[in-house]
Amino acid sequence: MTKQLDPALDHDDYRSNDKSDLVRRVGVRSSLFNVKNKLVGYGLLLPAAAVFILFFYLPALYLFYIAFYHWSILSPFQQFVGLKNFRTLLAQPLFWRSLENSLYYTIVMIPAITFLSLGIAMLLRDGLSARRGGVWRAAVFLPHVTPVVATSIIWVWIFNPHFGLANAVLSALHLPQLGWLESTTWALPAVMIDSLWHSLGLYVLIFLAGLSRVPREIIEVASLDGAKSPRIFRRIIWPLISPTTFFVIVLASVNTWQAFSQIYTMTGGAHGGAGGPAFSTTTDALLVFQTAFTYFHFSLAAAMSLVLFLIILALTVVQKWISDRIVFYR
Amino acid sequence: MTAITLEALEKRFGGTAGSALDGIDLEIADGEFVVLLGPSGCGKSTTLRLIAGLETPTGGTIRFGKSVVNGVEGRDRNIGMVFQNYALYPHMTVTDNLCFGLKSRGVEKGEILKRLDEILEMLSLGDLAKRRPRELSGGQRQRVALGRALIGRPSVFLMDEPLSNLDANLREQMRMEIAKLHRILRITTVYVTHDQVEALTLADRIVVMNEGKIQQVSSPRRLYDEPANIFVARFIGAPGMNVLRIEKDMLIDPDSPFYLDEQITQSIVESTGSAVRLGIRPEDLALHNGGFPLRIRCRVVLIEQLGTHLQVHLEVDSDKLSSNIIAKLDVNCGVAVGDVVTLGSPAHLIHRFDDETELHLGRLANKSERIVSLHSTSGDNSHGVRIGEQQ
Amino acid sequence: MLARNRFQQYLGGSRSPQSRYKSRLQSVRRVSVGFVGGSLILSACGSAAAAPTTTTSASNAPISFQLWESHNGGPVGDAVTALVNMFDSSHPNIHVSIVVTKASSKLPAAVAAGDPPVLAEISHYDGTLVKGLALNSWNQYMKNDPTFSQSNLYPSVWSNGLVGNQHYRLIASAKVxxxxxxxxxxxxxxxxxxxxxxxxxxxxxxxxxxxxxxxxxxxxxxxxxxxxxxxxxxxxxxxxxxxxxxxxxxxxxxxxxxxxxxxxxxxxxxxxxxxxxxxxxxxxxxxxxxxxxxxxxxxxxxxxxxxxxxxxxxxxxxxxxxxxxxVQGLGFVLPKGHSAAEDNAAFTFVNWWYQPAQQVYWSEHTGFAPMTKAGAAAIPQSFLSSHPGLQQSIVAMSSQYSYPRPVxxxxxxxxxxxxxxxxxxxxxxxxxxxxxxxxxxxxxxxxxxxxxx
Structure with missing residues (x-):
């Protein structure tokens, strides 16, 4: 092979006709190309990464710092207090109450989200023709694209304990009427109903995607195999969509632990009283917000966030551990 | 074992005007192996799914033996079915895949194990019993699918393009296995494919379908020899039959690329219609060196070297019509792209079709004449042997 | 411009050591505030950094400053806007511009960032700001302005926002x-x-x-x-x-x-x-x-x-x-860090706010109680009889048993x-x-x- 074969290589410092040298040179050039390619890649990542680092990761790290300080927004000199913030928290009944509320909310919401959205997804998948199915899918998804705050206000009216729709329905069914948002027992369930209504669409969509990956033939073959619908669901569909289910559960746990807007709005919101009545809807997320932005106890709020973070982390680890054992990935 | 009868079977899918199946009548004898053959969208799979009970007919009846099964759920029709993509339960082991149906039907445990052993043995799956589908090769998966369909001892065995996902070698091997299984088990089998080699090799009878209608039902041999219409003629064979539409005027035109001897011309001119359709299989065409009653002048467009023979694509040499012909010629025939050559064929190998109904009208001459013409062309080195091969 | 000044200060520019310390302190605060704003999962507090209000005021140039307040439209928001416009047109040397924002929760962040407005209307809980020494007392301005009359204010208004002897928050909208x-x-x-x-x-x-x-x-x-x-x-x-x-x-x-x-x-x-x-x-x-x-x-x-x-x-x-x-409601506060001229202009606005004409306009258009006796007296009886709520609120305002909330x-x-x-x-x-x-x-x-x- 001669250098004339490749005019691109034909320049002054090309001193050898040796083939291996040529190979090496081409190699160098392609690795240069790779480096350039990578640089372009990172360059394109940079704006998004900068936003995330500046407004998400750094503040999140900073939170660890202020959780151990007596941190006042107006003072440049912060005093290290060790675990005092955490001790204060643990001594406050309200903090425990908020954890209790968060736990209650999550424990009800996750199964409700999972099973309701799966059920709706199954209905949408099986029971409807393609065209009408589209209308129904849109109808189910629509609440999810509405603003939480605006629709929560509508739900406040629905839950009006004296003259609202919810109680009218209960009364039509000859069931006892409830105090809903004015009742310490029913306020959080009322918020749950709103949240479910608002968020189900997303989870239904995720389940529909998961179900669409279960080949129709497998279900047909199972039915020819003599299995009736419940058995097909339990033995075939349920295991096959287990990765989707796991994803929904993780997403739902994170979302419910962090639930804020609908609780804030439905229980008083901007007009005060959020988290009521009598702290019955004060979840951990809400308490973090109030502590930081209503009462300006930033370090306490940071400590609370940290506890919330640890809880979510632990939950996710547990979920991962479980999923490694029961989720079937194809 | 069960005979299957389809009467005026019709299936329309909502919304679209056309129907997927348009009055299918078919009788499948007990223990018969019937192949539904046709291009995609012809309704063969729909027919199969109707037999399986996976779809509900919009008209007509399906009988298993004497009983109408229209309203019977698929699971209660005692069917084994194999799908193109195997449709194995991906999260279950081979054993669980095989036993799922028996367990669903509440078969007693000892019986399940007995049948499982039988099937594993029969399909040589013993070593794979603990594996999951993703750990199996395509052929192994297909065997598991076959086993799963057979373990329930079905009275009807349905297969929907079971070999399409396999590579060529494996496909041939599995074809043999399926044929063997059928010889042993004699289960009434309906097999859907678009691959005529599978159809020709496996079927007792082939049902050729197109646009929701049955085109022809017959043995593989008759399908080749006596295609019922132009569609079947063109569909069967690799490649299919050349069908030429010749205006009557052209027969008397001195510049015409077609030459037919007088006797044939006479019979064509006497027939009704303004044109005639003649069909000749690619393997029945030879380079003309005299004596053929039909001769066609054409130009070589493309030559494909297939080893055993050349597959030559030609264009009829005429300004008045554009017609393509494929001929299988001897590897030593010496044609080149651009050559103008004359192809010919003996009369008994030329099929005639009605110009309007496209139905098969017979051949230009009967078999006894064939011997004469064979003799008359005995010097044609590109042809004589081939005819003997094919017939 | 502002940034370059700070940079020069770091390089040992012409400022005094004290001011250098102060600006560094502001920088520290600025960074901290950015972090903490994002840290807490629910960052309700958006960017507090509005356009800097710092103006270099030559002695006779008109002074313009921002008023942060939180009434987003509605009769109250409209009334505030109308009154500010009236003020601007009757005071050619002062220009007040309204910034509608969640002033009560954003002011601490703005102070920490070193960019507070000259004047803000915030809720009762100004304890954080007072403790952080972020607010000026109104006392000297009230004392220096001969047109201001303490006795004209209802006692519950006067004592609102009183810490020690200093008035840090002068109530702007009183309700009972x-x-x-x-x-x-x-x-x-x-x-x-x-x-x-x-x-x-x-x-x-x-x-x-x-x-x-x-x-x-x-x-x-x-x-x-x-x-x-x-x-x-x-x-x-x-x-x-x-x-x-x-x-x-x-x-x-x-x-x-x-x-x-x-x-x-x-x-x-x-x-x-x-x-x-x-x-x-x-x-x-x-x-x-x-x-x-x-x-x-x-x-x-x-x-x-x-x-x-x-x-x-x-x-x-x-x-x-x-x-x-x-007696509760939002009150005017005077964040530190602005020139005396700006603070004086702010007080001019507050004092004007308390004058009877404005109080009548305010009460009639919003239903909030007037904060001065003269204001209450100037509301026509006919208006009061058709607005029993306003009438009753004046009853409450003038009662000796009406109190502000603890600061x-x-x-x-x-x-x-x-x-x-x-x-x-x-x-x-x-x-x-x-x-x-x-x-x-x-x-x-x-x-x-x-x-x-």
Missing amino acids: SEVFYNESMFQAAGITTPPTTWAELASDAAKLKSSNVIPLGWKDSSAHILPAILSNGGSMLNGSNTVGTSVNFNNAATTATFQYFRNLYSAGDLVFDHGSTLRADLASGHMAMIDGTSAGEAKVLAAVGGKFKVGAFVEPAGSTGHAANL SDSYAQVQAVLDSAFQQAVTGSQSISAALTQLQSQGNSYMSGASAL
């Missing part, structure tokens, strides 16, 4: 608690005058009750509980309504108040709800009386839409023989637990004594600095 009622229902029930004692209120409620009508709707918020407690002889802090580091709720006055409401609730004469729900229920004829503030009158009248005549009365007298009330962020937390205790005790999910014991200990723990709120 009062009860709106359906006059037609009162007439139908044979009630000729609104109740003047809690006992009368209870007996009137019983008369108003029917299958379709709930006599009394109450807000579930402590601003509406404290007047009743005070009228029964209780106090907001231990022994005082203004100064103190502990609370005293576990006493006879609070017990009696809770018991009173508990009786009404268990008789079905009272329900709790949010303000908007209460207004709708009153308007639809399902409620006879609803609790609210003078500031809500416009909304109540709008909800009722003239379907019936709406009356109002201030929360009535308790066992002490007199009624009591809370302490801790007190906001005390009120949150008071709400809870009240709700629990009245609805019967806790005994009164248990609720008060818990309230007492939690309230004191907040007042002493521990907090989980």
Whole structure:
């Protein structure tokens, strides 16, 4: 092979006709190309990464710092207090109450989200023709694209304990009427109903995607195999969509632990009283917000966030551990 | 074992005007192996799914033996079915895949194990019993699918393009296995494919379908020899039959690329219609060196070297019509792209079709004449042997 | 420009060491504030950094400054805008521009970032800012301005925002608690005058009750509980309504108040709800009386839409023989860090705000009580008779038993637990004594600095 074969290589410092040298040179050039390619890649990542680092990761790290300080927004000199913030928290009944509320909310919401959205997804998948199915899918998804705050206000009216729709329905069914948002027992369930209504669409969509990956033939073959619908669901569909289910559960746990807007709005919101009545809807997320932005106890709020973070982390680890054992990935 | 009868079977899918199946009548004898053959969208799979009970007919009846099964759920029709993509339960082991149906039907445990052993043995799956589908090769998966369909001892065995996902070698091997299984088990089998080699090799009878209608039902041999219409003629064979539409005027035109001897011309001119359709299989065409009653002048467009023979694509040499012909010629025939050559064929190998109904009208001459013409062309080195091969 | 100045300071520019320290301090704050804003999962506080308000004021150039306030449209927002426009056109040397924002929660961040506005209207809880030495006292400006008259302000207005002897927050929009009622229902029930004692209120409620009508709707918020407690002889802090580091709720006055409401609730004469729900229920004829503030009158009248005549009365007298009330509302504060000229201009605006013409405009257009006696006197009687809520609010403002809320962020937390205790005790999910014991200990723990709120 001669250098004339490749005019691109034909320049002054090309001193050898040796083939291996040529190979090496081409190699160098392609690795240069790779480096350039990578640089372009990172360059394109940079704006998004900068936003995330500046407004998400750094503040999140900073939170660890202020959780151990007596941190006042107006003072440049912060005093290290060790675990005092955490001790204060643990001594406050309200903090425990908020954890209790968060736990209650999550424990009800996750199964409700999972099973309701799966059920709706199954209905949408099986029971409807393609065209009408589209209308129904849109109808189910629509609440999810509405603003939480605006629709929560509508739900406040629905839950009006004296003259609202919810109680009218209960009364039509000859069931006892409830105090809903004015009742310490029913306020959080009322918020749950709103949240479910608002968020189900997303989870239904995720389940529909998961179900669409279960080949129709497998279900047909199972039915020819003599299995009736419940058995097909339990033995075939349920295991096959287990990765989707796991994803929904993780997403739902994170979302419910962090639930804020609908609780804030439905229980008083901007007009005060959020988290009521009598702290019955004060979840951990809400308490973090109030502590930081209503009462300006930033370090306490940071400590609370940290506890919330640890809880979510632990939950996710547990979920991962479980999923490694029961989720079937194809 | 069960005979299957389809009467005026019709299936329309909502919304679209056309129907997927348009009055299918078919009788499948007990223990018969019937192949539904046709291009995609012809309704063969729909027919199969109707037999399986996976779809509900919009008209007509399906009988298993004497009983109408229209309203019977698929699971209660005692069917084994194999799908193109195997449709194995991906999260279950081979054993669980095989036993799922028996367990669903509440078969007693000892019986399940007995049948499982039988099937594993029969399909040589013993070593794979603990594996999951993703750990199996395509052929192994297909065997598991076959086993799963057979373990329930079905009275009807349905297969929907079971070999399409396999590579060529494996496909041939599995074809043999399926044929063997059928010889042993004699289960009434309906097999859907678009691959005529599978159809020709496996079927007792082939049902050729197109646009929701049955085109022809017959043995593989008759399908080749006596295609019922132009569609079947063109569909069967690799490649299919050349069908030429010749205006009557052209027969008397001195510049015409077609030459037919007088006797044939006479019979064509006497027939009704303004044109005639003649069909000749690619393997029945030879380079003309005299004596053929039909001769066609054409130009070589493309030559494909297939080893055993050349597959030559030609264009009829005429300004008045554009017609393509494929001929299988001897590897030593010496044609080149651009050559103008004359192809010919003996009369008994030329099929005639009605110009309007496209139905098969017979051949230009009967078999006894064939011997004469064979003799008359005995010097044609590109042809004589081939005819003997094919017939 | 600003950034370059700071940079020069770091390089050892011409500024004094003191100012260099100050600017570094601001930088530290700025960074901290950015972090903490994002740190907390629920970052409600958006960017606090509005355009810098720093203006270099040559002696005779017109001074312009920002006023941060939080009324986003509506009659109140419109009234603020109109008044500011009036001020600007009558004061060629001062230009005030309104920035509508969540001033109360954003001001600390703005101070920390070194970019506070010259003037802001914030809620009661300015304790953080006072403690952080972020606010100027209004005292010297009030003293230096001969046109300002303390005696013209109602005492409850004057003492609002008073810490030590310094006035850090001059109230800008005063409101008091009062009860709106359906006059037609009162007439139908044979009630000729609104109740003047809690006992009368209870007996009137019983008369108003029917299958379709709930006599009394109450807000579930402590601003509406404290007047009743005070009228029964209780106090907001231990022994005082203004100064103190502990609370005293576990006493006879609070017990009696809770018991009173508990009786009404268990008789079905009272329900709790949010303000908007209460207004709708009153308007639809399902409620006879609803609790609210003078500031809500416009909304109540709008909800009722003239379907019936709406009356109002201030929360009535308790066992002490007199009624009591809370005067609350947003107040003007003067963040540090601006020139004396700017601060003077800000006070000019505040003083103008208190003049009778503006007070009349303000009260007539918003339903908020006037803050000066002269302002109240200047509202025509005809207007008052068609706006009973405003009339009643003037009654409350002039009462010696109307108090401002204690200036302490801790007190906001005390009120949150008071709400809870009240709700629990009245609805019967806790005994009164248990609720008060818990309230007492939690309230004191907040007042002493521990907090989980």
